[in-house]
Amino acid sequence: MEVKDLQEELTCSICLDYFRDPVSIECGHNFCRSCLHRSRVPGSGPFPCPECRHPSAPTALRPNWALARLTEKTQRRRQGPVPPGLCGRHWEPLRLFCEDDQRPVCLVCRESQEHQTHAMAPIDEAVESYREKLLQSQCNLGDKMKTLLELQEIEAKIATRWKDKIKSQRMRISTEFSKLHNFLVEEEDLFIQRLSKEEEETKTKLNENRLKLNQTISSLKKLIVEVGEKRQAPTLELLQNPKDVLTRSEIQDVNYSLEAPKVKTVCQIPLMKEMLKRFQATKIKTEKQNRHNMS
Template sequence: MEVKDLQEELTCSICLDYFRDPVSIECGHNFCRSCLHRSRVPGSGPFPCPECRHPSAPTALRPNWALARLTEKTQRRRQGPVPPGLCGRHWEPLRLFCEDDQRPVCLVCRESQEHQTHAMAPIDEAVESYRKGNLDIHMDEWKRRPVRLLWYHFNQEEKLLQSQCNLGDKMKTLLELQEIEAKIATRWKDKIKSQRMRISTEFSKLHNFLVEEEDLFIQRLSKEEEETKTKLNENRLKLNQTISSLKKLIVEVGEKRQAPTLELLQNPKDVLTRSEIQDVNYSLEAPKVKTVCQIPLMKEMLKRFQVAVNLAEDTAHPKLVFSQEGRYVKNVASASSWPAFSAAWNFVAGWRNPQKTAHVEKFQHLPCVLGKNVFTSGKHYWEIERRDGLDVAVGVCREDVMGITDHSKMSPDVGIWAIYWSVAGCWPLTGFPGSPIQPEPTAHRVGVYLDRGTGNVSFYSAVDGVHLHTFSCSSVSRLRPFFWLSPLASLVIPPVTDGK
């Protein structure tokens, strides 16, 4: 009872709800400020108290802070879950059923302005009406309750029955859809399983095929090794026989020269003739490896990492011209004028001291240019096509190589990892002369594959995927594409094609 009494003390007698901004008037009664403004007649004169009718001046309204704090604390205690059967607004028992709002309400709600004009019924009668139906209602109930309410109940029951049938049909449809969805998911899982097995089987075949191809290449290389060894042994035997014969002839000539006069004059022509016809001509021929490293599907695999490379014109030598949006470059200097032009440019540019190359921003001595790309990680592949058959060099380099003055110094020692490309073939620029590793005309297009993860840059024939050479450049953090062109030489970087 104490809690109920406290609630009554904290309830506005106008709105029958907790005080909101409570104010006190001259007679001592308290009301919500908004409720008091709505209940009194507009004007500046005194107004009667809604409870005791005692007149009070509008200027006598005083905020009741203590009552406001007490109301706030009481409401805060009731912010938890509302017990079953109680009104969530007033925490009073739900004893009535509002026919207009179709929901249970308490006695305090009935007296509020929200429900003053609504039709109410005891909640037990409302429940019984819904359960039994409206045809069994007694005559006295027809008198006690409006006919409109009874027909409303009847319609509501019909609607609920129809709604129940509709929900049953919907449930049946959803269950059928659920069954179909389950079958679809099962078939999809079977397809995924089948596709996984197919992929595994096909890649297993590919692995076996690659193993067989590897064995075939190893057999070819072994056969070539045996044939080359046999030929080298034959050449060595022939050379040893020639040396042995020549040694015997030298000994014989020496003995003949030291023989007595009579013996010296006996048939010296035979020794002299054999000395003259002794053949010492022997052509040395360095054996070459004819079995190339050509892995099936290598071209397709490399194109998965193809990137667009464009030439950085701001790094280029003055004699290089560009077109095709930075993918084509040509050295317009002729072979006869290049030495003179290079010397004059060196003099004008002041590059007499080759040590001062740290802050060079473009090539001023060699006909070179860098790519715009800067590679710090990942895998990258691009191709270069030579158009006129003249000598070029392609690869990767550090960013601080633009002060180099001698093309013979282009090598990993100065930060350039490239291959030299001429009519004789391709060979790596290592700082010393080398023999071609791929003859023409096969390598009219070369591919460069840079793997920053392994720190390697590899070169391939872009036509048949034959491996040309591999450098290790793992110690460099930033690498850029590198291009060198001999006089009148030109090259083009083909556009990227979808290799996936």
């Protein structure tokens, strides 16, 4: 008996897989015990054979030990490596692609209960379809990368302009404070400290934004490489869940809000000059009061 014919003899006509705990009924046909129970109408009366419709009593079920041993021996002989292009369960050519399970299947798999409601496509059509989708995904990712690189360039220019503003503001503060009296030195230091704190906080925020942008770019680069490798992969490897990489490509987010930092610390020199005038007036008044008390 040829291997294919032997496999057919050892296959349950209900589940289309190797027998599991095979039983014989009155007409002589064999089925998996669990398959037969699922196909029967609940009750204790006779039931029709799933193949020939001949009635058989539930009490007529007999374990077919010989068939079980033969099935087990045949399965053991097939536990070696599955040749490329063959179904690991049925050793049949992989001719179809199951959209629901995202994997190639054979014609026997298609007829099994597991795949009866699943959408199937010829494997050649599935390959062409997913190659086109992966190519489109790769193009879309390229566009996203271009957008991110442009944002990165703009971000660098914004940071440079901000640094120039910080430098200019620091020079103005130092110049204005140098024109005042010694008692304003502490005020100058206070403003410099505030500006430095603002600088550090803004630097931290810019670094966080730059890190986030670089991480997004790095993630996108890896995804582009992954999509490219998936698109160039052999047929069976390409059809191992191609939707996963397509989904991750579609949801890759490149939205990035550019925010030009502003210098919040402002040196209000006119107010300080007014403070100086009041200080000088208070000092003169105090000195006059002291001279009057001494006289």
